[in-house]
Amino acid sequence: MTALTQADGTPRIVLTTLNAGFSSRRLIRITGWVGGCVLTMLLALAFFPNLIAPYDSTKRVALPLQKPGKEFLLGTNDIGQDLMSELITGTRASLFTGLIVSFISVVIGTVVGIVSGYAGGWVDSLLMSLTDLILVLPFIPLVILISVYLGPSQRNVILVLAIFFWAAPARLVRSRVLSLRTETYIEAARALGANSFHIMTNHLWSGVKSLALVQIVLIASASILAESSLSFLGLGDPSGKSWGTMLYFARASGAFMSAAWKWWVLPTGLMITLTVLSLGLIGYSLEQRIANSVS
């Protein structure tokens, strides 16, 4: 277990976010815009796949393993489904899974972080020991173990990912709360007779709100990566279309060993990278804006 404190009693610093150090406002604005535009396009694909995709991705529309051509821009997969349509339809599962996981995780993490940081004492020790336990466990092996027992489905992927991803935001929120707790306005609120619940839900929450927002974006990008790994291992919904599942079938059919990697494997991974990157850029931009507005 990783300890909460160093031997000399000072709290350890968890360096999970990029401390960029570039304060150029123009750069921050550009990264935010680029990320935002890409994400908007991805959301369009996720909400209206049927309008954009040329074919029904669940139907066999051609001979299997066709090369890219005029009719099928990225060719067809091993059972004759259009890869381009699969790629577009897959956006929904990958993006929404990531967003749902990160929303659940950040909600849990924020509650745990606020309670832990404000209550202190044994509540704090207990909650933070639990957080540390989750952070130290081998992530993918345990997820494999849990998914095998629960069975492969998208719901279970969301569940097991959320079990893991709340720990990091809980730590970050707690450390922010620890510094907020000594602020005069919190003390003033307490002196005026506000009860703990009120302080936590009003004053502390408004203090960690922006941090939680950034975490939602950053954890969404992390969980999209993790979801693709799990689906790639065959632990996701085998009939559902996600980018990870597409890569799973590319590997299972051995197609990635042939020339098909260029139009099957390459675009699929690029979509994952693009999504993760766009969320990362938005998260970075938000983080810097908040840091600038504070200072």
Add this chain to the structure above:
Amino acid sequence: MTKNLARRAIEFGITFFLAISINFLLPRLVPGDPLALIAGNAAPQLGRARIDALRAQYGLDKPLGEQYLIYLGNLARGDLGQSYRYSGGKSVVEVLGENFRWTLLIVGLSLTSSLLIGSALGIWSATKRGSSLDLGLLSGFYFLRAIPPFWLAMLLIPVFAIQLGWLPAGDSYSIPRLEGWENVKDVARHALLPVVVLTLAYLPTAFVIMRAAMFGIMETDYIRTARAKGVPNIWVVLKHAFRNALLPVLTAFMLDLGQLLGGVTVIEAVFNYRGIGNMMFEAVKSRDYPLLQGGFLLFTITILILNIITELLYPLLDPRVQRATI
């Protein structure tokens, strides 16, 4: 010092205890009869008497508390049960032992190389903070972090193994195995692609942590003092700053170890590399539950041991840790 060590030992003990308890409880918490998991699809055809016999054999007819004690007892004797897949009766411990060395090989090499390269680049970037080099490196690693490592592996295999034919496409060695020096070269050729992919996967973490730690330190008074008295820049960085950055870097890296080490699972699966990760992947297909649990336990123990080693290294890296706790 001893007091601190004792406290840490208790913490590690609790983590270990919780990990083995998760291992015990998982199959029993899942809805449904654990025996159905063991017998699989054959369960309905076995008949009442056979099922009861199996239940007794696995100790599933006893109360949960007693089952737990039996489980702990077996664990203490190093008995993790029998793997289903190897019907010849291979024990889980045996299978783990065969596979673990391969995981250790590629993970050890990748962790070392990524820590060395990542730290070096992190220091370089931090000393040129805000420059175009810093910006370039940072965006490069940001991009690298967004790439799924298993996808990278799926791209390297067709290019380097199939089209160019330079390296083998999978497995840990050629069959039949070669002798002596040829064998060493063969193993290295097979390990190269997985190690490259894992190193690239670990690099951003090492870089980001080192860069952030150096930032904090480069702004301290003692660095300014060192510069003011005319210490050469490279000396300030390597002797004064780097040494103090090492401790937070190691701590932060260890915190991420659970995620980093677990990632090897997916990479081994792509390369069909004979490590614990690939073993777990194969065990999923054959629903080999004892093997899956054994694999998870081994990963947990490895991470705990690495954490303990780091803990023991602290006083060597930072004498204050020792002084503060005596």
